[in-house]
Amino acid sequence: MTSPKDDLLPPSYLGGPQITGENCHREAIHIPGSIQPHGALLVVRAENEGPPHEVLQASENLGEFLEIGPAAALGQPLEALFGPQVSRGIVQALPLGTTDRLQYRTTLQTPTPLALTAHRVEERLVLEIEAIPAESSEDNNHLRNAVFALESAQTLAGLLETAAEAARNLSGFDRVMLYRFAEDNSGEVVAESCRTDLAPFLGHRFPESDIPAQARALYVRHALRLTADVGAAPSPLTPRLDPLTQAPTPLGGAVLRATSPMHLHYLRNMGVASSLSVSIVVDGRLWGLISCHHHTPRVTSPSVRAALEEVGRLLNLQIQLKEQADVAAFRQQLAAGHQQVLDTAARTLSPLQALSDPALGLSELLRAGGVALRLEGEWRTLGATPPAEGLEKLLAWLQAGEDEFLLVTDHLGSRLAEAGAWTDVASGLLAVSIGRGWQEAVLWFRGEQPQVALWGGATPDHAKTELGPRQSFATYIEDIRGHAEPWHTGEIAEAQALARGLSATLGERLSTLRKLNDDLTRSNEEWRKFAFVISHDLQEPVRLIGQFMDLFRLRQGDNLDEQTAQLTHYVNRETARIGSLTADLYTYTELLSYPELNLQAISLSDLLRQTLADLAPLAESKQLKFSGPTKDLILNVDGPKLQLALGHVIRNALTFGRVPVQLSVSAEAEAGQVTLKVQDNGHGVPKEYQERLFELFQRLGKAGTAEGNGVGLTLARKVAELHGGTLTMQSTLGQGTTLTFVLPSPPASTGSAT
Structure with missing residues (x-):
């Protein structure tokens, strides 16, 4: 599987093309070669060979923060700039092998105190220097209140609303949104706190291209992204390339990393002058973002950023807990039906017939319009399902796919072209395999449910063309067809649990039956071959016996006594019977073998x-x-x-x-x-x-x-x-x-x- 970085374009300072709406998904945002000007940055050599911990690169604005300019700083040891205590603390905290997610933070006791944040990128140390603004005495109270409010939220919706309000109180931004990613990587604003004079974005969706793959990958690795002033000119690194490797220095973990020109254009069109985002990562997957917008430039202090990151981490955990509780509560309602299905499967000698009994309610268990069961090579359907030939196409598609046990979609037509003919009954599919390989399966279907989507300015089809980066974020209403009601996470978990239960209950029986059927088929085939050979090979000696007896009677003629004549007549009669029997057996086995x-x-x-x-x-x-x-x-x-x-x-x-x-x-x-x-x-x-x-x-x-x-x-x-x-x-x-x-x-x- 390729990573988002595999197909990225070189940045413009390396001769790369201009980034536009058509190629922004290939922009190398992690190596901009410059930083935002409200802070300064140093790249320091960290390996043992050569001068120890010398400065290799510096931002051009370094002199605005330290009493040394970038040219003078290059080649200097880290200790010469910050003293032995700070230098030793950085080196000891970030030894070789440290991930770029780990940060070391300290305060530089200069005439004006500065915040220093360091992280390691392989054999380099990246140091960021920022001014420390005056902090409000309310900041700690806001954080404590936010933690308490998040822990007290009873539902997922309540948790998200609380998080939006808490993040706004901490950050002071004009608008804070909780943005959730869908399976297709589009996003939706699911909670919002904003100034009363601003038009709300709550319930609006935004296309996948707004946050392309490489940006989402960085959000998984690094929790926070900041743009302090969309109008500020970036400060380049001196030199632009690492002098030892002649390669761009990765700045994905740097908060000061310069913002993509396309994203700056996007924010200006939105009327936003400053933005800050904190990633929400659940089970290693980018679940969503805390997205903060301000209509004037705003530098967010390191301490406030750290508080927002803490809110994000707590939200990660609480979302996971709330989703698990939601799924558990949902499945609790299905427990009786679940057990009844498994009990029925365990008691019956005809599982296909028993499980397809309408009284069992297998379709209603997952709020489906119809269900199709396949056991022992046969189908049974209940309710509204695709036709028989459609079920066979579905089965072949499932068997050819990479999903061995589960397939879930509320837009089957986007996955399988033939399903466009069944949207009225099968726009949604939740399919589970009983055992591996889809030999036995249960397929639940949902018909089309027309929907209306509120897009923030444009649909995905238009977001990267004439409207990209979009000129307007006015609500765009889209009628959506071919989609079913999405499957609840609890329904998906229930289907998987039911499949495991049926596999345990029926799996051994079905495997035994298949083996017996295979053995029986093989035994029948061997018997057919045996009977075919016997009947065929008997015909020749029987024919010879008949011919011999005819010849014997012709030669002996009237010389045969009465008893011998009776014996020869008996032999002729029984030989004829054997000939008739072998001929009929030959024909019968031929019918069985070649029907x-x-x-x-x-x-x-x-x-x-x-x-x-x-x-x-x-x-x-x-x-x-x-x-x-x-x-x-x-x-x-x-x-x-x-x-x-x-x-x-x-x-x-x-x-x-x-x-x-x-x-x-x-x-x-x-x-x-x-x-x-x-x-x-x-x-x-x-x-x-x-x-x-x-x-x-x-x-x-x-x-x-x-x-x-x-x-x-x-x-x-x-x-x-x-x-x-x-x-x-x-x-x-x-x-x-x-x-x-x-x-x-x-x-x-x-x-x-x-």
Whole structure:
């Protein structure tokens, strides 16, 4: 991940371009090469090599604060300027390795007392010198009162209002705002204290470009930024570059660091002559700012700045505590529903069905308009959700993303282009993965909620173009579409906790089920291969046995005695049965292994005609009397497979029918399906056996005496199921049997009769 400094432009004193509204996000604000003129600055060598602690750079205005000018100060040891006691204190307080966030402060006992603030930047010491203005006796009281008021605030909103008022009392600025950053880095004024004659900014939003990434990064590292006078000319460093490294000296931690020309322009347009900001950092993230504005130049003393920094640090802690308390209180309201969901998941054998029960209230738990659950490869939805194909796109997007467990947005359309079609039901999404990888998940949705935003002068789209830096800060009203009500921090925490609970409750079960399913799939595949090989390899020896017996009978002819003739007849009959069985098993395993259909338009009359031709010898022996459908139908089916199924059904009727066998086939096409009925006049099948006959190797009669091989009806039903249809049996003892195919594709009817 790149840092904000990776793509910064060189400053103008190094030949860089002029900073404008279009490139200010790349301005190197930490190396301005100059300081604000109300103080002076020295850069001192801190490493042991060379002259100890010599001055390498000095601001041009140094002579206004010390009895030595910048040219004379360069090359001088630190001790020569400030004496051994101050020099030793600085060096001991800021040893090698000290972060630039740590400061050392002392007072210089010059004719006019001066405040000295020092910090370390790698192998350099940066010293800032300022005049000490007369302090009010009320300053300490203001700080004590501010601390007490902040600690006493009951709510987050109350805390922010108190902080704004306290910071204004401490600083004396005309306006103090509490500014909070949103996820998109735009900001909103959430609390304000100002002079009564000033137009309020409370509730106004400001685009991300107002405080670009590199500025936000500095706010995280350094708590305070000050601009004392927007009209004052900066004082450059002498020399501009570090003489040993020939590189700009980083001044990010210096309070006197010169303010960006673009920010000065911004403040002038706002009517502000002086500003001070204190960062609010919560959990290492820039939460917001205490932003102070004054309409005349104002130098804020080091002691007041230190007090404001203390308010900022206390605010950091109190915001964290208040947010945690707010989340805890919010989640307490959801505790009963949360436990009910986990109890339901723990008790059920069908978690998807149980959790999608409307009575459980999973959608209402997080104030969602709809919820979608995905468990064990299936979806269930409640309320308003995207369509099925939309859910699949969402799932694929989640699985391809970097977020392994949680995704939260109140503007899904900005994250996923396809979501623009679902704004009415899915402008907001809170999704949690049950376990890693989004194989199982819960997705809560919220529909669009039109909003109005009050912008301080311009929307983000215009803030950097014709209005940047903005010429006016009058309220700009924007209608916002495609957004849902933002998810409460407590709802996000609740969803995460619920996901962890469901993962613990269902995770092991789902993992076990997936493993069992994988094992079953692998076992079925191995069985199919085994059956395929066995049935295929048996056909050749069975064929050879049949051929051998035929050859034996031809050669022996009339020489066979009666017993030998019976034995050879028995061998021929059983060989034929084995051949029929292996052929049917081969076909069955082929259907299981290669279930794809080759659909084509085919005439039902042609199918029946070919099927009866293949069964002609058996039909003749059974004295078949056949009647077909009165009208031909054109079916959209896999012809060879359906002919195979019809062949087994008709063979079954011929085999078990009473001679003479009467067989009729009727066909109807209606309501998006075709129904084929094959009816015989056989002995019938007892009701308790009717469904069992569709199972593999199930036959009527005792083993070894029943006709057929117990595969035909199983094959026929499998063909019907591959077409998305059914095959069922209706039978009455003594009156015959009817086998009914129902296929889902409607045929086109022709007018020809059979």
